[in-house]
Amino acid sequence: MSEQDRFDDLLRSALGRVEPPAGLEGRILRAAGLRHRTPRGAWLRAVAMVLIVLAAAALGLLWRQERARAERAEQARRQLEFALQLTYDRLVKAERQANSIGVRKIRFEEVPQ
Amino acid sequence: MRILWYVALGAPLSLAAQGIDWSVLDKLAEKAKESAVVNLGPEQLSLLAGARGKGEEAKLGELAKLLKSVQVRNFEFEAPGMYDVELVRSLRDKVKAGGEWVSIVSVKEKDGFTEILIKKPSGEKTGGLLVIAAEPKEVSVVHVEGVADLSALGRLGGLAGIPEVAPAGKKAPAPAKEKPKQE
Numbered sequence: 414m415s416e417q418d419r420f421d422d423l424l425r426s427a428l429g430r431v432e433p434p435a436g437l438e439g440r441i442l443r444a445a446g447l448r449h450r451t452p453r454g455a456w457l458r459a460v461a462m463v464l465i466v467l468a469a470a471a472l473g474l475l476w477r478q479e480r481a482r483a484e485r486a487e488q489a490r491r492q493l494e495f496a497l498q499l500t501y502d503r504l505v506k507a508e509r510q511a512n513s514i515g516v517r518k519i520r521f522e523e524v525p526q
Numbered sequence: 527m528r529i530l531w532y533v534a535l536g537a538p539l540s541l542a543a544q545g546i547d548w549s550v551l552d553k554l555a556e557k558a559k560e561s562a563v564v565n566l567g568p569e570q571l572s573l574l575a576g577a578r579g580k581g582e583e584a585k586l587g588e589l590a591k592l593l594k595s596v597q598v599r600n601f602e603f604e605a606p607g608m609y610d611v612e613l614v615r616s617l618r619d620k621v622k623a624g625g626e627w628v629s630i631v632s633v634k635e636k637d638g639f640t641e642i643l644i645k646k647p648s649g650e651k652t653g654g655l656l657v658i659a660a661e662p663k664e665v666s667v668v669h670v671e672g673v674a675d676l677s678a679l680g681r682l683g684g685l686a687g688i689p690e691v692a693p694a695g696k697k698a699p700a701p702a703k704e705k706p707k708q709e
Contacts, residue, residue, distance in 0.1 A: 489570035489571065496670070506640065511631070
């Protein structure tokens with residue numbers, strides 16, 4: 414066998430089709446499947462993120478409701494104060510008018526009619 | 527025309543049941559230079575009744591617990607004669623004719639009057655205070671539902687610039703006239 418023939422044989426054997434070992438395909442597919450599966454930690458992180466967002470949204474809603482309630486209470490407070498002030502002004506004015514005609518003190522008693 | 531509207535968002539009050547025809551007064555708003563309207567119902571008052579705090583806020587909260595409703599109509603006019611005082615007088619007469627309200631102070635003037643009426647609580651009906659004042663350039667009507675008598679007004683002392691009730695023999699200082707802030 415010449416040098417050329419040996420080289421040809423070597424080349425043929427190197428380039429020839431080699432059957433894979435038994436079970437290689439299955440092992441490769443299993444490995445790929447494991448790689449694509451989400452790790453448990455990632456799931457937990459996602460759930461935690463969702464919970465944080467939900468909690469923040471709930472807190473924001475509560476804060477807005479509380480602020481609206483406080484605004485309504487403040488408006489009501491100012492209205493009541495205004496009503497009380499006006500009532501008081503009128504009572505004082507009535508008392509002054511009564512004083513001007515000689516009544517020393519208005520006794521707030523029911524007058525039979 | 528500058529108009530101050532203090533209108534609460536609460537449930538409409540059964541005005542007709544209280545014997546006060548507010549629509550008569552609301553017509554005056556069109557001619558008024560300044561108007562102030564307050565309608566505080568149980569919902570708004572409960573907001574105040576639940577207020578925690580000290581001093582004025584707590585006192586106001588205590589008072590709010592007693593009250594059922596507060597309504598105010600206050601109209602100021604540019605000049606005398608811009609409204610018909612007879613309109614207000616007829617409102618007063620109608621209220622008095624209803625029999626529920628008793629006049630405790632009645633001051634008559636040449637071109638106006640001031641009438642302070644109370645309604646005694648009876649059965650399920652709550653007491654009330656009604657102030658109707660007609661002046662040449664101003665009309666004020668205040669209706670406070672829930673106060674049984676004027677002693678309840680003693681609780682106003684120290685609130686909203688109202689001085690504390692003066693002891694017997696001492697005259698309470700005049701109140702500082704202060705308009706509510708414009709919204």
